Amino acid sequence: PENDSRIDLLCDATSNPSVKAIDIEFSSIISGHGQRAIEHARKHNISTIISTHNFNSTPSLPELESILTESTKIGDVGKLSVTAESPSDITNLLVATWNQTQSGNLVATMSMGTLGSHSRVIAPFYGSKIGYAPLDLNNTTAPGQYSLETLRNLIKSLS
Numbered sequence: 372p373e374n375d376s377r378i379d380l381l382c383d384a385t386s387n388p389s390v391k392a393i394d395i396e397f398s399s400i401i402s403g404h405g406q407r408a409i410e411h412a413r414k415h416n417i418s419t420i421i422s423t424h425n426f427n428s429t430p431s432l433p434e435l436e437s438i439l440t441e442s443t444k445i446g447d448v449g450k451l452s453v454t455a456e457s458p459s460d461i462t463n464l465l466v467a468t469w470n471q472t473q474s475g476n477l478v479a480t481m482s483m484g485t486l487g488s489h490s491r492v493i494a495p496f497y498g499s500k501i502g503y504a505p506l507d508l509n510n511t512t513a514p515g516q517y518s519l520e521t522l523r524n525l526i527k528s529l530s
Contacts, residue, residue, distance in 0.1 A: 374404070381408040385415040392418035392447070397438070400445055409446065420479065420501070421446035424513075429453040429460035429482065435467035443476040448500060450479040452513060455487030464490060465497045472498025479503075481513075488515035492525040502526075 381393045385408075393412055399405030400421065412419045421442040430438065435451065442449030449471070455461050461482050468480045479501035482490035491502060504519040505511050517525065 378404050378408050382411040385411040385417045390417055392420055394420040394422050394450065395446065397421050397423045397442055397445075418448065419446035420448045420450050422450040422452070425453045426483065427454055429455055429464060432463040432467060435463060436470060439467060439471045439476065439478050439480075443471070443478065448477045448479055450501065452481050452483055453487075454484050454514075455482040455490070458486075461487050461490050465494065468494055468497040468499050482515070484514045486515075488517065491515065491517060491522060492529065495526060496529070 378399065381395060384390045384393055393408060395405045395408050400409070409419055411417075423438050423442065429435070430453065435453070439449040439451055442451070451464070451467075453460070453464060455464075464480055464482055464487075468478055471478045477500050478498065480490070480494050480497075480499045481487070481503065491504070495502065502522055503512070504517055504522040506519050508516070508518050
């Protein structure tokens with residue numbers, strides 16, 4: 372979970388007029404630390420993204436759906452980043468993305484790692500609302516990320 376100093380930074384960020392959304396780890400909500408950031412965000416009309424990261428694997432389809440459903444009950448957007456170990460992991464993530472979108476939930480999903488990198492390009496076509504990409508590949512924050520320019524061009528070429 373996020374520590375108190377990160378939560379303090381998120382709370383401070385909500386008073387900055389340039390900030391439109393903050394990203395809070397779901398585990399911080401469960402531990403009780405993140406609720407303060409949500410309250411600050413709501414007070415300042417800032418959107419909240421509730422994130423779950425799994426750097427080891429991809430949960431089953433029912434678990435993916437459950438995580439996204441719970442995240443969207445708490446915040447404005449449920450974000451789920453998982454690690455693909457097989458093509459079916461990516462398929463399950465896309466099915467969960469589509470199902471959540473069809474239910475009216477705002478979600479952002481991506482599969483990390485080499486095997487799942489293409490999910491960052493195709494997930495928007497299944498309803499994923501946010502893509503994460505660094506301006507420079509030297510500044511990646513997760514395995515399998517494309518640069519912003521590359522991601523934009525790939526999505527555009529499929530549109």
